[in-house]
Amino acid sequence: MSQFYLEHYGFAVRPFSILPDPGMLFWSDRHKKAFAVLEYGLMTRAPLTVVTGEVGVGKTTLIQALLRRTDPDMRIGLISNARGDRGDLLRWILNAFDISAPPGADYVDLFQTFQDFVLSEYAEGRLVVLIFDEAQNLGADTLEELRMLTNINSGTDELLQLILLGQPELREIITRPELRQFAQRVSATFHLGSFDAETTAAYIRHRLQKAGGTGAEIDGPASARIHAEARGVPRMINKIADLALVYGAAADRPAIGAEIIDELIRDGLILTAAPEPGLSDRSTRLVLAHEQEPKGNAT
Known part of the structure; x- marks a missing residue:
């Protein structure tokens, strides 16, 4: 299936493999x-x-x-x-x-x-x-x-x-x-620390481009939804974005929108861990597209 979405979006490699890859390193x-x-x-x-x-x-x-x-x-x-x-x-x-x-x-x-x-x-x-x-x-x-x-x-x-x-x-x-x-x-x-919303969006664009894409295969609202679901953790961002590309290719979508991320959530494909210690108590799934995100990374 991953090979299928590589062809659909024109990627040379998977943009969001969870294996450590120094060649894909995003320098936040x-x-x-x-x-x-x-x-x-x-x-x-x-x-x-x-x-x-x-x-x-x-x-x-x-x-x-x-x-x-x-x-x-x-x-x-x-x-x-x-x-x-x-x-x-x-x-x-x-x-x-x-x-x-x-x-x-x-x-x-x-x-x-x-x-x-x-x-x-x-x-x-x-x-x-x-x-x-x-x-x-x-x-x-x-x-x-x-x-x-x-x-x-x-x-x-x-x-x-x-x-x-x-x-x-x-x-x-x-x-x-x-x-x-x-x-x-x-x-x-x-x-x-984890990424803030702006850094997550830049990270997603970076990996899409490194894989041979334009960087627009996942749009802004989808990136915001991914950030909220992943809480800015790169490994979780990779998991969600990878599944989103599979769903997008299956639906013949030219780009991933927020509705694809919602579909992943409804289908139960995303397992979300408990919040980091010290974070405010909030829902394990943040689905408001315009949620106010904190600026800067956790330290």
């Missing part, structure tokens, strides 16, 4: 700032950099874009959804760098293996960078263990850098009193 003001923080962390060899954001706002896509710009003198390890105790953490880390753990290794052996790796890379002029995606899953004890790993750094040179990406609860964990030493090691942190 917030994304530019988040990326600048990540680059700043690498440039200054910051021991700890933290970027948080709601599910689906594009954190993983930013990391994929960052990896395309890293220097050859950096040894990058990427870990997603790591869980477990401190021994498990070290095994996750060694696996990220394709390092075999000694048979029957205990925690001390695992730590020594990793430290030897970091020191050998430093001797060859390379910096070790460890990136954790979905870092809120690590928990307070494991985050403290990560802080202890930064003790490998000594003198004026940084041998190991940590970059943590996670959902908003990661920031809440880091600010607990028992993690004050961890927080003190964080050189830069940024929260990537």
